[in-house]
Amino acid sequence: MNNQSQQHTLVEKYLMEKLQSIILQEDRRQIQDISGSLQNLKVDIDALNHEFAKMQGGVSMLVDNLNNPEKLDARVSPLVNMRIQQLKKNFYQEFGYEVKETVKEELESSKDEFIEVLYPIIGKLVQRYVRYQFDIFLENAQKGIGNTFSVKWWKQIFHTLLTGESMTERSVKAAMPAQVEEVFVIQSFSGLLIGYYSRSNTADPDLIAAMLTAIQNFVSDAFKSESGNLQTIDHENQRIYLHNFYKHYTATVISGATDAATAEKLNLALSDFSSQHIPAALTEIDDSLFNGVSRHLREIFEDFDPT
Amino acid sequence: MRTITKKVILTGSFAVGKTSLISRFVYQKFSATYKTTLGVRIDRKTVELPEITINMLIWDIGGEQTQLRVPETYYLGSSGVIYVYDISRPSSFSQIHDDLAYLKSKLHDIPLVIVGNKTDLLDPVTLEEAKQLVPVNTHFFTSAKDGTNVESLFIYLAKQLVNDPSGI
Known part of the structure; x- marks a missing residue:
């Protein structure tokens, strides 16, 4: 087993x-x-x-670099510089539109501040311009004096004897020739513009006509004068001549040197103009009347010598 | 289209919003800052109706306590008047009868539009109560601040100026 x-x-x-x-x-x-x-x-x-x-x-090395400004600068500066160079080169393409829009917006919203900043600069420019114009004026006056005892001078002497206009006046007029800048034909009392001529079209003639009327009204009211009216308004180198007719008056802006005869010469021209071109019944002023009167004003005053 | 020019007077007691009304109509804006009008301020506004264009020269007059202190000659030659009161300030229409009588004595047979301004300052119930206090029939209740009825007011006047009895 x-x-x-x-x-x-x-x-x-x-x-x-x-x-x-x-x-x-x-x-x-x-x-x-x-x-x-x-x-x-x-x-x-x-x-x-x-x-x-x-x-x-x-x-560890990165942390060390970040905590050490010198090391960080050595690492970052080349990159930043490279980016700055790129921006300098392509600034307009990258930010041109945004900058343009921002500047435009800022200028529009800060007009007053802008004017305040520019005012002194503009003031200096204006001062320089005035000085320049004055130099030209002196030069022209000097030329006039230089002509003493010349044939031209004797002619002027005879002119003075005949007209009473002094040689100084003649010299000033020659240096600063007078020119019609604007003519307003204005309905009396309402101040509505019937016709207008301007060499430069610089302002809103309807509002100027109304304001001129308001000034006339104010003066009449302030001095309680019923018949007396303003005859001239001086502004810088311009003079506004006011001529009153029955249902309308005219305001003529003239630059340059004027004299006592200017108002009378204008008065004659404007009287003729009014009798020929201003309707006796002025019930309504529409564009047809305005355009017609303005066209005639241009024909007469474009080459008008006010002196 | 034919264009006609008309002089329009804008008047009323001081600080009722006349200048603001005209600013709203002419420039489509409202100035929240009230500035007392010195003498007269003139603005222009064109209203186009189907058949005709109305060039309105609006004389914004006064801001005085009463009409009597405004030079009379300012009213001459005008074709229409807008009388403004402040619906939120009953003292501004306390002399309305005298003022209107004076205006009618100086300006015969020309359209006169009565305006209750500053409705924006009152709630609907108070506004209705205030309307009951005004002793004359008012053509328009306006707000220069929110523009209520301002355009309608001037279009109505423009139609009156060309003798269009249909008004609005």
Whole structure:
């Protein structure tokens, strides 16, 4: 029994081992695979640890650079300078429109401040211009004096004797020739514009006509004057001559040197004009009347010599 | 289209909103800051009607306590008058009878439009109560601040100026 039993046990053992070998073969292969993967993973982790250590070094260096102004400057300055150069080169393309719009908006919303800043500069320019004009005036006057005892001078002497106009007046008129700048024909009392001539068309003639009438009304009221009227208004180098007719009056703006004869010469011209071109019955002022009167004013006063 | 020019007087007691009314009409804006009118302020506004264009020269007069202090000559030659009072301030229409009588004595047979301004300052109930206090018939209740009835007022006057009895 023992012998047989032992033999039997060995066979069982052998069979069991064989069976195990067959059954666990797949498991062993998988274990080997896992073991290989783990080995690879370990290698990767080592590599990552190495990279991480390198990155830590880099971050430390970066923090060090950020905290040290000199090092930061050395790093950042070249980049900033490069960007500034680019902006300088392409500023208009990159910001031209925005800057233009902003400046336009600021100028429009700060007109008063703008004028305040410019006023002293403009003042200096005006001063310079006035000085320049005065120099021209002196030069012309000097020429007049230089002609003393010439044929022209004797002619002037005779003119003075005949007309009573002094040589000084003549010199001033020659240096600053008078010119009709604007003529307003205005309905009395209402202040409505009947006709208008202007060399430059610089302002709203309807409002100027109304304001001139208001000024006349105010003066009459203030001085309780029923028949007296304003005759001239002086403004800088211009003089406004007012001529009253029955249902309308005229305001003539003249620049340059005028004299006592100017008002009379204008009065004659305007009287003729009024009798010919202003209707006796002025019930309504419409564009047809205005355009007709304005056209006649231009014909007469464009080349009119008021002196 | 034919264009005619007319002078229009805008008058009334001080601080009733005359200048603001004209600003709203002429420039389509309202100035919240009241500025006492010095003597006269003149503005121009063109109103286009179907058949004719009216070029209105609006004389914004006074801002004085009474009409008697306004130079009489300012009224001469005008074709229409707008009389403005402040509906929220009864003292501004306390002299309305005297003022209107004075205007009618100076300006014969021309359209006169009476306007109660500043309706925006009153709630609807108070506004109705205030209207009962006004001793004359008012043509328009306006607000220069929000624009209520301002355009209608001037179009109405423009039609009156060309003798269109239909008004609005």
